Amino acid sequence: MDSHLRVFVTVAEKKNFSRTAEELHMTQPAVSQYIQALERTVGAKLIERNNKFVCLTKAGDIVYHHAKEIMGLYTHMQSLVDDLMQVASGNLSIGASYTFGEYILPHVIARLHGRYPLIQPTVTIGNTTEIAESVADRRLDVGIVEGEFNHERLNTESFAKDWMVIIVPADHPLTRQKEVTVPDLKKENWIVREKGSGTREATEKMFKKLGFTPDHLMEFGSTQLIKESVEAGLGISFLSNWAVRKEESLGTIHLLKMDGTPIPRKFTWITQDTPFQTKALEVFIDEMRRLETLFSTDDPRQ
Incomplete structure (x- = not known):
């Protein structure tokens, strides 16, 4: 693998010439020489540098992206051999x-x-x-x-196969109802994952399948945070049965059973x-x- 690319990628990720030199067991002047040689080869300035920071130029961003791919290909090739x-x-x-x-x-x-x-x-x-x-x-x-x-x-x-389940706090009023209806769910405060996650996609499909849009929606970027929020009584959610098995066994959350759920994926x-x-x-x-x-x-x- 081209050592110039390796040095450049390390500088881009460490954002520091001294830390790069330490990581690669090189001197700091040697790191600078490798970067300068690569810039001459590419024909563009790749790194902006002063006493406080190191950052990539627009050309540097392009080289970094492709250098990572080249390094990955090289590693993959070597592993196959x-x-x-x-x-x-x-x-x-x-x-x-x-x-x-x-x-x-x-x-x-x-x-x-x-x-x-x-x-x-x-x-x-x-x-x-x-x-x-x-x-x-x-x-x-x-x-x-x-x-x-x-x-x-x-x-x-x-x-x-996985099963997606509606979870509520252990002492939630819905756990005492003989039958849970869609209007009951609609008025609850729902805690959901961020867009782009598979759990959020499954949640949106569940809303569509049951035919409602929640009146109140909170978006959290962590399944663990959602579980703890449900346990604390902040709202209800829709998560994988795998993710909530421990809490269910401890009795801190309750799996809500109603027609149309759980949903497999x-x-x-x-x-x-x-x-x-x-x-x-x-x-x-x-x-x-x-x-x-x-x-x-x-x-x-x-």
């Missing part, structure tokens, strides 16, 4: 949306580590849109997102559109298929 002679090993960058990443993926990685201890996984958690973009830009080897998902630049495969894994996969990625996907029964749950009404 190494796999010809070695067992499954090396780095595996996994991205996952919040529900899968926080409540299911740890079980999968633990099983994977037991079978393939030489694989070194790193995990990035984000919403569905963020994870898909990272896989498409080759910053991640594989992503797992919530719901059905299609992308023209990615391979996708749906797997593993699928998780989807996404990979780059290429015929080549590293051995580490192959065995991870095999492990996901093998362990589908681990994170496929039955209808919580039963």
Whole structure:
């Protein structure tokens, strides 16, 4: 891999020549020389620098974006070549949306580590849109997102059923009603995830299916924050059964049962559109298929 690109990317991310030199075990003048040489090759100034900060120029933004992709391609190529002679090993960058990443993926990685201890996984958690973009830009080897998902630049495969449930505080008046109606739900304060998340998409589909729009809506960017807010009595929400199993077992939240719920959905894994996969990625996907029964749950009404 071109060392000039590696130095440039590190400067762009560290935003500091001294920290870059320390990270790459170089002298600071050497870092400056690499940047200057790259700027001469590209024919444009890439970095603005003064005593307080380092930032990219518009040309620098373009080079940074493509340099990251080039570095990812190089790493992928090297891993494929190494796999010809070695067992499954090396780095595996996994991205996952919040529900899968926080409540299911740890079980999968633990099983994977037991079978393939030489694989070194790193995990990035984000919403569905963020994870898909990272896989498409080759910053991640594989992503797992919530719901059905299609992308023209990615391979996708749906797997593993999940159930979305309405949750309310344990002492909420609706828990004592014999029958919960749509008007009951409409007037409640709903706490939902941000746009771009799979859970928000599932929530919007639920509103449409039941035929109402909430009178009051609060948007939070964390499933954990939503659960704690529901426990505190701030409102009600619609989350994965996997995400609320602990709270339900402790009796701090209640799963509201009414016609039309819970609603099933699928998780989807996404990979780059290429015929080549590293051995580490192959065995991870095999492990996901093998362990589908681990994170496929039955209808919580039963």
